[in-house]
Amino acid sequence: MADYREAPLATRPKTLDPAEYFNLSLDQRRAEEERAGLRAQLKRQYQMQLNNPHRKELIEDPALTRWVYARTNPYNHFRATKKTSLLGGLFGVVPLFVLYYVLKTDREEKRPCIYS
Numbered sequence: 001m002a003d004y005r006e007a008p009l010a011t012r013p014k015t016l017d018p019a020e021y022f023n024l025s026l027d028q029r030r031a032e033e034e035r036a037g038l039r040a041q042l043k044r045q046y047q048m049q050l051n052n053p054h055r056k057e058l059i060e061d062p063a064l065t066r067w068v069y070a071r072t073n074p075y076n077h078f079r080a081t082k083k084t085s086l087l088g089g090l091f092g093v094v095p096l097f098v099l100y101y102v103l104k105t106d107r108e109e110k111r112p113c114i115y116s
Helices: 026-050 061-074 081-106
Strands: none
Touching: none
8 A cells, every 4th residue: 555646636545545544443443344244144145045056946135126126116216306307307308499499490591592
């Protein structure tokens, strides 16, 4: 970590900030170790189920189940924000006005007819 130099246009990642990385309290370190232990235990349990040669049923991943449910029912989880409102206006309303302008305005220049 001593050889790390910051890029001129980017900030230092939080994980490489020495003030955040080395100055952890004992409680924070214990909490991180408990979370890492829980993740390792869940991973081992999933791998044991996955590699069981006598398995007869499907393995249900709760995170995958939640993701599939959210993908199939998007309107139950939709929340109007500034970003979604702006995107809806840009992709829903603005094209209608542009199409109206293109179709209803005369795109040719008005010139006198010289062949008469």
